[in-house]
Amino acid sequence: MGKYRFIAIDVDGTLLDDNDKFDVNRLNKDIELLQQQNYHFIIASGNSYDALSTIFQPCPLAKEFVAENGGRLIINGKSVYGKTHSIATLQQLYAFIKHTFPSLDILSLSGETQTILAEQYRDVPVPFYPHHTYFSDLQKITEPIYNLNIGWAKRKLPQTIIQGYVNQLNEHFSGLIQATYSGAYGIDILPAGVNKALGLKRLVENYLNGTLDQVVAFGDTSNDIEMLSEAGYGYAMKNATADLLKVADKVTKYDNNHAGLLSEIEHQFINR
Template sequence: MKQHLIVLDLDGTLLTDHQKISEKTKMTLFKAKEAGHQVMIATGRPFRASQLYYNELMLTTPIVNFNGALVHHPKNKSWQTVHTPVDLKVVHDVVDSVDKYQYENLIAEVMDDVFIHLENSPMMDMFKMGDPRVTIGNLRGSLNEDPTSLLIHAEEDKVQIIRNHLEDVHAELIEHRRWGAPFHIIEIVRKGLSKAVGISLIAKEMNIPRDRIIAFGDEDNDLEMIDYAGIGVAMSNGISQLKSIANEITTSSNNEDGIANFLIDRLKL
């Protein structure tokens, strides 16, 4: 069988709800690699929060982090890293404009440095994964360089209101996507970026055509990736909007080896 590029989102896709890779899924991905296929991760997470899974799968491929704002190769330092941050002035404008809305917190990340607007224990625990340098304080004063991404944490019923505002006021300069549970978060990256942008760059380097890219996702930030891939696969636990554009939907969820079951059937593993 011709070589395929298998692209894996993490949360709600590769990972179970307990943030683990199931043994069946792991073994299936190892078999796929042994059969000559390439396996990579494309996630909204920073690398420090995805490195554990990258290593667990023994990957030797580039990775897409921050929904396309960082594309790099952890195993090959000569590979050209692509880092595309948001302009600091735009971030300040966004921070000022959302002040009138009720949000829980703002978090900016500059690669592996984290800037947290308000001290908040649950959020602190989440963003300390990988032991980054953390700065707490008003982003207007503490953030002085272009961030890789900006996150707005809000109650679930406020998320769409804030996203509508971002679309009305800042659509020409930023992309914004929604995370799901446990925290309802709006992620902001530079305009034009998505997981698909990073995947297309990597696939070109590997000389793998679009029709042989199998991408798995479940959420809002996977829309472009699933649309781009020749075989865009929505998880059965994914959002309805993603399922509506996917080529296929897994027969089982992230907690039930959805990826493994699909690949065993599709790639005859």
């Protein structure tokens, strides 16, 4: 795969297994070997940078992040780009969601430094939000908000129903937001014009002196569709959703519970 210079990976369902674990030592060794061959290793996730910096704290060579599904770019711990929601849009979304959708299991906002959850979810355990607080009045939120996330992980709503809610949001707020199925029974609601492909393109072209067709991308679900479609080469995980499998150039031999990502990277780029 000689023309490629960048490897971009999703996190949940791709690097992480179903227990949110990964082989830290193996990943660190792989990144080191990739960088010796002048590859850039990019984390491209719907997660907040707060969550990602915690996940990858034991991986100091992971320094380039496309967070919030492309809404925020971080290099060496410094935020170099961000696109956020206005408070007015958040208020409209909040009112629509409360009126339109069945009881949520969670509603959260991804901020600059922490996740801000609606007050009624104070009793919900959120180990995946390292730093978090609660709001009862949107007007009192002062930090930038990159993403509004809603989810039904406890109720385990079928993806087909959640995708219907995604379509409703995109139709009702056309031009204002971009909603996408996030995996794990959730929806990410991003500012219009935000997706992983655009974020990755901006990172690679504006900061890393490359192009999107030099990227090999790995993902597992709907919020990876644009990234796999527009990258130079797109791998869907063996455990990927049907819509992503349709656009992938190739499917990994193993799933996320059997190190499918690292096995494929090692096979294609390291153990040649």
